[in-house]
Amino acid sequence: MKKIYSLIIVFCMFYTSLAATEFKKLYYIDKFDDKTNEWYLCSEPIFGTSPNTFGGVTEFRANLCVDExxxxxxxxxxxxxxxSGDGTVYVKLNNGETKSFSVKNHSSQFYISDKEQEEFRALLLHExxxxxxxEIxxxxxxxxxGTIDLTNLHTILKEGQE
Structure with missing residues (x-):
């Protein structure tokens, strides 16, 4: 059963890398669980596996999110x-260039460091x-x-500016 499940995850990773990545506009909520006016864009789940320290494989789900x-x-x-733990995000661009960004982990949310935010945002807008x-x-x-197609993200951001 685990082999079938792993095969499904590999297929999802392959399919995700071929299809345009969907991004949705989501709203933050207040302490009463009511929507606020503040929103963020979040990608569809990206499924994958990672080798772990015990010699096994850990299955995970990830989303790329952007707010103001x-x-x-x-x-x-x-x-x-x-x-838990801080880490590094490595990004490979279409031209083959690789960039790295420091991330701080807050409850499994890996935030690009403040000093690198502007560069990462520019990368998202131009690629x-x-x-x-x-990596942790x-x-x-x-x-x-895998590959994250940013076409849908560009469309939503452009619509927000109009």
Whole structure:
């Protein structure tokens, strides 16, 4: 059964890397669970696997999110557990160039560091697609998110400016 489940995840990773990544506009909520006027854009779930320190494989789900101030990745194990520890996001551009960005982990949300936010946002706005790997510094986790197509993100952001 685990082999079938892993095969389905590999297929989803392959399919996700071929299809345009969908982004949705979501609203933050207040302490009464009411929507606020503040919103963020969040990608559809990106499924993958990562080798772990025990010699096994950990299955995960990730989302790329963008709001007015931050760019962050939400990464969670499929069993719901959260990750701890800061890390690095590696991005491969269409021209083959690789860039790295420091991330701070807040409850499995990996925020691009403040000093690198502007550069990462510019990258998101000027690239059609990127390949992403997230590593946690003190653990042997490497989350390979595959190719993230940014076309839908560009469309939503352009509509928001009009």
């Amino acid at each position: 101030e931050d760019v962050f990745f939400i990464v969670k194990r499929l069993n719901g557990d959260k990750y 059609n697609s990127i390949r992403v790997v997230i 510094d003190y653990m042997d986790y490497k989350f390979k998110l």
